[in-house]
Amino acid sequence: MSAELFEATKRWGRWGEDDERGALNLLTPERVARAASLVREGVTVPCGRPLATAPAVDNPMPALHHMIHAGDLAVGAKGFDWSGDFIGVAFHGNSVSHVDALCHVFVDGQMYNGAPASEVTSGGARRSSIDVADSGIVGRGVLLDIPRLRGVDWLEPGDAIRSDELDATGVTVEEGDIVLVHTGRDRRRDRHGAWNSYVDGLAGLDAECARWLYDKDPAVLGADGVSDVMPGSDPEWPIPIHMCALVGMGIHLLDNLRLDLLADACAERGRSEFLFVVAPLQIGGGTGSPVNPIAIL
Amino acid sequence: MSAELFEATKRWGRWGEDDERGALNLLTPERVARAASLVREGVTVPCGRPLATAPAVDNPMPALHHMIHAGDLAVGAKGFDWSGDFIGVAFHGNSVSHVDALCHVFVDGQMYNGAPASEVTSGGARRSSIDVADSGIVGRGVLLDIPRLRGVDWLEPGDAIRSDELDATGVTVEEGDIVLVHTGRDRRRDRHGAWNSYVDGLAGLDAECARWLYDKDPAVLGADGVSDVMPGSDPEWPIPIHMCALVGMGIHLLDNLRLDLLADACAERGRSEFLFVVAPLQIGGGTGSPVNPIAIL
């Protein structure tokens, strides 16, 4: 059934055979300007998680953060001295807030628009790398707050969200929006501690939501999990939302966001839309970037 | 004289003895909202440089970008496959676009607000780390385009900019602004190739501009170089703008921006102000972060 979904929602060629940007094409200057006009109070809300450098059950590949010059070398120094550090991160996975480039996933050896997997070499991606988002990803963000809809604090790992729930939030999703789905992941983690999301899963969208994405036509999809409900139900289509969105529809994904602060800020104000800014690092040939997206209300 | 400058422009205690945010305190919601209202066309302009992973004369510590799973592992695969990478970077220096946290520089063993250098350990900074900017740095950006003022394409390495030139640009700088100084660095590099900025220098602000900063009271200062003219003239105060801004006034700095695209976009439109968004990664205890700031016109 996922294969059918994939074919039914595929939009290769929509912006030309050579297009590498996919639905980012929907982020026209007009839409950006309109999104900026949504700012009322000027409150900024971070939607990235702290870079996880400590080993933990939900962080099998901790990011590196090492000091290369600390205050111990400056103690007693007269005049100028400095401190500095090194960071390193394999950002994909279930921990680090990041954006997925369209080259991050392949279906049957092809990425978005039919480019072959062989275009992603050990030297980097030659097609649909994160370079296409160098100018930032800026637009109207909308928050779909599922725990709020359900009257709970959070969804349990493995809990699947269906498209009728997305509609039931009452939030109008427009073409070219940056759609953010809140599942309450970080609230649960704060309360009960970390869990192994690779084994025990994450709340997220059921595969059938691919059709909803096709109909709503957003520019970008993000979640505090990885958009897909985990674990998936079909071993051959383990993350169907990733597969349909990135490969079929050319929709960039934002994984492992922190959305509890935004959910609170929206609930407090009775709002669900805002200016949303993502600024990927300019990693030439990269398959994505760690990011700290900012919502401005 | 730099020591006098430092004392004359020092603002410790302005926001309380325990303050770690410095002039970021000027980025009030009101100012953020007003900055958002500057957006007219919705054009986004990237102000970060491509992450420099290749060894070059101006890049003595290349960033790491390594594929951990490329298309070669997906060729011929049925169904799902993926690609992913690792990035690593010691972002301070003269190459990578980054924001300096207030703990990055010490004067006589002290950082901003008098905190001792010993608060920055090999485990990270316990005071004034980049954490204070987790919610992003958002405000009114203004571009001071010095090559345009002088009628040249770029300033030469080592060329010092004085405060009367900053005024002569005609751009009104207001309290709480994010001030960006363009010297044409990347234009020169595009035309003539890389040079060793550690030896041959960078165009930038003369030390006396510290007083101008004190008077104008911006929230943040950025440049396509490192704000300071390099090399400096006083071995004991090698980077007086860094020392006065970060340590004395609590002004975060943006180093090694790419401002030629922004200069062109502004010149074309006869503008010099815009919404400016910086989204540092949430590096706990970090002395800064690589960034790709976005100007929205």
Place this chain on the structure above:
Amino acid sequence: MSAELFEATKRWGRWGEDDERGALNLLTPERVARAASLVREGVTVPCGRPLATAPAVDNPMPALHHMIHAGDLAVGAKGFDWSGDFIGVAFHGNSVSHVDALCHVFVDGQMYNGAPASEVTSGGARRSSIDVADSGIVGRGVLLDIPRLRGVDWLEPGDAIRSDELDATGVTVEEGDIVLVHTGRDRRRDRHGAWNSYVDGLAGLDAECARWLYDKDPAVLGADGVSDVMPGSDPEWPIPIHMCALVGMGIHLLDNLRLDLLADACAERGRSEFLFVVAPLQIGGGTGSPVNPIAIL
């Protein structure tokens, strides 16, 4: 009691107040030559573990191994092409085979020979770094095979070995030896899979073995665990063998060796002594090095 042990076995000043090599001084050319004469068959046995790059319950900080140029860039190439990789590792901990420099551990703020902890800065160690072993650690190795003594395949995690057992192996330990203690760790791991050694522990030497070390006077101590039994019994002296050996006696330690192959090779031949060669990387100011020691029988 550990504090007493520490004082009773401390040998600061033995090779002069400025000495940074500790018991490596026992590895005289005469001893090296005699050790070489132990080689009979010319069989080489590796005593390092494979560098653990995969996340696992016993590997909270996986080593990095990333290709920077793989065959995918060479496919179809005429003439010359190449492949290459990057490795990165924080080698201390309970997984990677490594040698501990004498600066790796402090007791009451002091390392071996009384040098202050402040000599190990964020720029590296200025005293007793691994540099002192640049010429290699070569000598007579002796294997104390505790599972063989006990008639079991392996010791259980947390199982403490006492000094009378070390003697009961019948192996004569001489001054200047490289003493290796086999607990069967990798056999157990091969059979039952990985366990979290930070929680569930490792077999190793009871604290009282410090006195045995003092009496036997080896040049180096190594084990397939971390020499100390884990978890320790005294929170203030969590790893008393490390503390007494590295800090008090100046004995370098080899942690996380793989000794099952060597145990088999020795048992098969009725031997327990051999030429043993450790070749630390020349990491200036380093607190140790990943190593792959080689026994030659």
Place this chain on the structure above:
Amino acid sequence: MSAELFEATKRWGRWGEDDERGALNLLTPERVARAASLVREGVTVPCGRPLATAPAVDNPMPALHHMIHAGDLAVGAKGFDWSGDFIGVAFHGNSVSHVDALCHVFVDGQMYNGAPASEVTSGGARRSSIDVADSGIVGRGVLLDIPRLRGVDWLEPGDAIRSDELDATGVTVEEGDIVLVHTGRDRRRDRHGAWNSYVDGLAGLDAECARWLYDKDPAVLGADGVSDVMPGSDPEWPIPIHMCALVGMGIHLLDNLRLDLLADACAERGRSEFLFVVAPLQIGGGTGSPVNPIAIL
């Protein structure tokens, strides 16, 4: 002509079609035992260079050495504390002492024994990786001291050594030897400072020495440069010794050794043979390893 050389010296199939070890097969236990018998005085001489972590003209990709816990976190601590570090290195190139696995180089898309380049993926090498040397590379080392032969302190960058000079050293090279060629590189660097070896070259073997290698049949070849004279003379065969040795003959290479200490030790004693031990890290699927080989005289 290099293509002819390659074909003339190719030894694919010598140890079977599936062999991945090449000339390491010559390092039989008998040879290892005989090599151990060469030890007389027990003097150990390091043949690795210090890991180069500082940017320099001959080090475009400096190794990473970062403290993750330094003495600054232990100052004032009672009882136990520790220090530790991270190292990271892309070890191929002209700076770091390393061993090349047979999968490091391809000729016409093939590595040693005809395995296709596609066997080296972004996940590591599936054929002839450095794993084949897990047990160490141990044998009779012989030093060919070319500066001594010529009566100079060092050879100049770009200086080619021909096979008749190798013979003229008077050193008898036997089947299965580990042959080390000294060019005086580190002496020159100590005296005159670093130079850009990628531009200005390195002294090394002329292409025709491939035939000499074929005739002498060593197990391993090493040099204080990269064995090949640099720059090469044929753009299509830029490093013919690498190509013929690694790919054609299955001879592992040791690059960027430090041989001045060994040259002095040999000259002083009128010796040219010794026990030689290389202990590569067990990097699964790796294309080589940083090493610090030890000569024992």
